[in-house]
Amino acid sequence: MTAADTYPGGTDSAPHWRDPKRYYWLLGLFIPMFPFVAWGLVTWTGLGGFWWTGVVVLYVVFPLIDILIGKDSANPPDSALAWLEQDRYYRWCTYMYLPFQYAGLVLGIWLLTRGGMSVVDQIGLTVTLGGVAGIGINTAHELGHKKESTERWLSKIALAQTMYGHFFIEHNRGHHVRVATPEDPASARLGESFWRFLPRTVYGSLTSAWRLEKARLGRRGKSLWTWRNDVLNAWAMTVALFGALVAAFGPEALPYLVGQAVFGFCLLEVINYTEHYGLLRRRTDTGRYERCAPRHSWNSDNVASNVFLYHLQRHSDHHANPTRRYQALRHFDDAPELPTGYAGMIVLAYFPPLWRKVMDPRVQAHYGGDLTRANIRPGKHAAYGVVAA
Template identity: 60%
Template sequence: MQTVGKPAGFRDPKRYLWALGLIAPACALLPSQLVYWTKAEVLWWIGPVIVLVAIPLLDWIVGEDGNNPSDEDYEALSADRYYRWCTYLFLPIQLISLGVACFMWTSPELDLVDKLGLAATVGFVSGIGINAAHELGHRVERAEKLLSKVALAQSGYGHFFVEHNRGHHARVATPEDPASARLGESLWAFLPRSVIGGFHSAKRLERARLFRQGRRWWSVRNNILQAWAMTAVLFGGLMLAFGPSILPWLIIQALIGIALLETVNYVEHYGLLRARKPNGRYERCSPRDSWNSDRLVTNIFLFHLQRHSDHHANPGRRYQTLRTSEEAPQLPAGYATMILLAIVPPLWRAVMDPKVAAHYDGDLSLANVAPGKQRRLLARYRAAA
């Protein structure tokens, strides 16, 4: 039987691999069974183990993809609803996993370290869930936008729905964007700047949108309040079902999810700066303004998020249609590996600062440099040149 919207003879080599992305939300369902059968309590931490150990190893073994859909296949790929269901099904698995984790957090059989491991696992699911929300939030269909807010409920990061689409995409790769990391800025300096700056930006953007419509902040049409209300309903319902003792664990997993998302933000645009037009305005975002990686395994788990250059140049494209570009600067590894590097600032700078310099042919005046670091970095790479 031919899938609706697919021409005869059409074949997507990664078509069925996308279903493997559902392993991510299922991670929180695995620990109890794995610990029961293996007696290895370290498996309560299976989420970080998969993301920070298994995926980098698989990225290294499997290597890069490099396969781009042709122009002739673009419409068929976009219309094929199979790909949408790969993101839709993420949500029920994510929420069921959270419910199972809440039940286990109330168990007296788990000690504090085991519960922390489970919280870390659920938090990694929450962070990847924000990526699923990211994919759904870019769509024009009202139902998919609603599902995006549902996916954000677990992390409590509902303002991301507003800030990412109307803030980050407008200001990406500029000093005005809180989510674009600057050359010389450590992950630990970036995290509070991005979290706080993104929150305030989202409020300003939504307040301005409501004002243009003649509505007040306290409106049922407020996208931020809608998303936060979903978090309140979700957390409140879980506490009614399992007791208030789960609240600290819900907060811990949400913070871990937020930290994972923002660390990925740090990786995606580090040091990159859009050129300015003669009138002082920034040029339209191009593939040169985002770091790319074609590591197949991480791309499957993150719905092609690593083809970030095409995503910013063409934000309306669905994940399965995103293309790699020779114009885009390439990371030396997949996001999972780069997260490990970012955690250790000297290691990150040793790997990435020369790549930023090479991207701009040694002229760091063209880069997005952290305030206070310009003189030192410019002098270093001028001397090297």
């Protein structure tokens, strides 16, 4: 086999290395198939419980698969990174998520509005659609960090289903600047439950995106009320999408559209909750925060979740290199490690006592017992034996 065969881009660097996950990334396309799988199983068996397929897979099957398959901490060699970045096959693995995502949405809304489903079945299918939409935000996350305008627009399109177009602004220009600081609405604090974090991050992210875009347009002498406002044009995509589906299937489609969107962005936020819980960047002598380092993100090398989430769990490298494509993200030995993949951690997050029992000792161990170095929820310092600054 020649180097050109190994590397489609044609390079003689690291000619004997091949990406062992190359074709596994296509498994990510199983997630937008949830509505089709659910419909097929209900049609085949007559059992309405299969409308909940998305929930069962996300919260039961995937966590178990993570445990059974285990971890993979192997990194691509540095000499292969340039090839991995330019190989367009990996881009199409994410691009293809979108047509399946929206085909599933149309199918789901048609099924929900044609009648004949019980309320329980309707809720099941709605949250199944929301699961696809929520993981779709992760696809939007991968695309939105890239420099190519086509990918950035695809990111906004992926976000339209969840009414979360402002994530495109806040994540890139807000979260990545303020990550692991008290000022970041998307960084969870030690002692903060997910249910307290959720309204804080939803409201904080929205208002932050609006302020960031207002400032950007102001520097250019532009009005806030323009189609160049990336918050407004992203939201307009949601209005157009929902409007088209309401026109096609009637006003009864709207509650389902809103319901799946809310479930979808809440799924994103529970993942955000796990990524930086309790971690803090310290201020330097200049008063500025230290540079973001691997120690400021929780990581996981569980193979299954990493494949389905496009290596989102290699979060430290993502923050160090935001434009680096998912297939080239690396494991860091000095990054704090979650006890399992995101699939299992989001289940724990819904139950605060379990979450604290598992994660609080890990935060403490990460800081060598010195919790003055942690990002603690205001009012909770005394509970952790820390005097508030």
